[in-house]
Amino acid sequence: MDFETVIGLEVHLQLNTATKIFCACRNDFGLPANTCVCPVCLGLPGTLPVLNRMVLRSGMKVGLALNCTINTFVKFDRKNYYYPDLPKGYQISQFDFPIAKKGFLDFITGGQEKRIGITRAHMEEDAGKLIHDDAVNATLVDYNRTGTPLIEIVSEPELRSAQEAYDYLSALKLTLQYLNVSDCDMEKGSLRCDANVSIRPKGEEKLGTRTELKNMNSFSAVKRAIEHEAERQARLVFSGGSVVQQTLLWNEEKSVTVPMRSKEQAHDYRYFPEPDLVPFTLTEAAIAAVRGELPELPFVRLRRMVAQYGIMDYDAIILVSDRAFADFFEAAALTGVDVKSLVNWMNGPLMKELKERRCRVTDLKLKPLDLAALVRRVNDGTISNLAAKDILADIVDSGKDVDLVIREQGLAQVSDEDELGKIVDDILKEHPQVVEQIRSGKANAAGFLVGQAMKRMQGKANPKILNEFIQRRVMHV
Amino acid sequence: MITNETVKYIASLSRLHIEEDRLPVFRAELESILQYIDQLAKLEVANVPPTSHVFQMENVFRDDVVAPSLTPAEAMSFAIDQHSGHYKVPKVIE
Numbered sequence A: 001m002d003f004e005t006v007i008g009l010e011v012h013l014q015l016n017t018a019t020k021i022f023c024a025c026r027n028d029f030g031l032p033a034n035t036c037v038c039p040v041c042l043g044l045p046g047t048l049p050v051l052n053r054m055v056l057r058s059g060m061k062v063g064l065a066l067n068c069t070i071n072t073f074v075k076f077d078r079k080n081y082y083y084p085d086l087p088k089g090y091q092i093s094q095f096d097f098p099i100a101k102k103g104f105l106d107f108i109t110g111g112q113e114k115r116i117g118i119t120r121a122h123m124e125e126d127a128g129k130l131i132h133d134d135a136v137n138a139t140l141v142d143y144n145r146t147g148t149p150l151i152e153i154v155s156e157p158e159l160r161s162a163q164e165a166y167d168y169l170s171a172l173k174l175t176l177q178y179l180n181v182s183d184c185d186m187e188k189g190s191l192r193c194d195a196n197v198s199i200r201p202k203g204e205e206k207l208g209t210r211t212e213l214k215n216m217n218s219f220s221a222v223k224r225a226i227e228h229e230a231e232r233q234a235r236l237v238f239s240g241g242s243v244v245q246q247t248l249l250w251n252e253e254k255s256v257t258v259p260m261r262s263k264e265q266a267h268d269y270r271y272f273p274e275p276d277l278v279p280f281t282l283t284e285a286a287i288a289a290v291r292g293e294l295p296e297l298p299f300v301r302l303r304r305m306v307a308q309y310g311i312m313d314y315d316a317i318i319l320v321s322d323r324a325f326a327d328f329f330e331a332a333a334l335t336g337v338d339v340k341s342l343v344n345w346m347n348g349p350l351m352k353e354l355k356e357r358r359c360r361v362t363d364l365k366l367k368p369l370d371l372a373a374l375v376r377r378v379n380d381g382t383i384s385n386l387a388a389k390d391i392l393a394d395i396v397d398s399g400k401d402v403d404l405v406i407r408e409q410g411l412a413q414v415s416d417e418d419e420l421g422k423i424v425d426d427i428l429k430e431h432p433q434v435v436e437q438i439r440s441g442k443a444n445a446a447g448f449l450v451g452q453a454m455k456r457m458q459g460k461a462n463p464k465i466l467n468e469f470i471q472r473r474v475m476h477v
Numbered sequence B: 001m002i003t004n005e006t007v008k009y010i011a012s013l014s015r016l017h018i019e020e021d022r023l024p025v026f027r028a029e030l031e032s033i034l035q036y037i038d039q040l041a042k043l044e045v046a047n048v049p050p051t052s053h054v055f056q057m058e059n060v061f062r063d064d065v066v067a068p069s070l071t072p073a074e075a076m077s078f079a080i081d082q083h084s085g086h087y088k089v090p091k092v093i094e
């Protein structure tokens, strides 16, 4: 029997607002423990939460970017559980009227377009951090993270492989980055992902029993954990067993999933409306205003750029992988420079310079006009490819004018026929046997002479022109 | 029907300790609450807009502006036990 894997993902996104979701404490990482806490986020009696307006705004942005319907009536609910990371004994979240519902995300996976449904996106507060300290035989609690604004994004169980889940996550992260509402850094925990995994015989409509995977710290860990879990479930079913619904923790070092102990997963959250927060109504005009502020999103931009510039999907994917990089390309393309060459220079040498410096294109002194000028100088034969790469390495940091660098460093190729003529004549005299070979029909023997001439001219010649020149000289002298 | 088992389960979720001989008391109280809900459910409310909050207020916001948090001394003043700037609680994972 053939099985298919059914995957749904829950992504938690920490927002990059200045303050927490319900209080004015700084929303920041890496501060000393319990230095950004107040009576509200510590859940002291008699305090009242008040919603940060930027959180609602970011929630609308995320919902709209994921093609969701924004609820015009929004409220918060209490999700009740006792754990030391939750000082109030409940998490303020959203149950039946979340900010956004019923959307989708388009992306490319396995060379094909795929659309995955988004069930909902809702706002909630993050919990504190627990450190299990053996030295003092206790658990230590840092409440700095308590009240950090989160958006939880729940996908439909429509992903069919670990690779698809990986590609969905990458596309989702890119979309969220374009919105500029979060760091989206999985290592720092500002983006977290849990996966619901089940298997079923191919063609079966009914969903199998699912398990929930937690504790994955990178996209590739998500992929590995899903692969491992799907295999585990298949082996279980083949050997006559059945899948038990449970929460599993991914152990990255050992590459295995370990069941969470039952005490920790006795979750019966008893949601009820949060009486400390009044509801929110959003007008269609307010929703339209936020929609108007959205940037062109990566998938739409990808499609447009392929159509507008006649470039390959593969190249467009690299260009849109960073909003600033795509902006840079389009600004340079506006100058009318040959787009195919520009793409090659962006995704090749420029990308290499960025990787070496581990920075974004906006961190460079290089401006779009400079790159366009460089590409133009290569295409009109003024400089060789090799010289252009050296110039690029210089101007990304110096921001110097391309033509100025060409002049200063004497990098212009020699195309003056008189000067070329002298050098070529010398070389022909020195290698009469090669000249004979060319005359007797071995045209590629000229390559050796081109090499010799290039050496003498310290690379400052256009090899194509030089080759033609030598062929002509050999035949007519 | 609320059973003694249900009362124990709800108590455990709320981290409440209830003596065996008190179970029937809470069972009866929870039962009467549910009966009241049943009574409410019978009301004709088709033309009554749903209430989600007792106050007729909405859209109460705060601007995204930082205000000072508690000082470490103030933050720790609520702690029953503490260790190097952290609240110290019984170990939750072995």
Ligand SMILES: [Zn+2]
Binding pocket: A020, A023, A024, A025, A036, A037, A038, A039, A040, A041, A042, A147
């Ligand atoms: Zn606070």
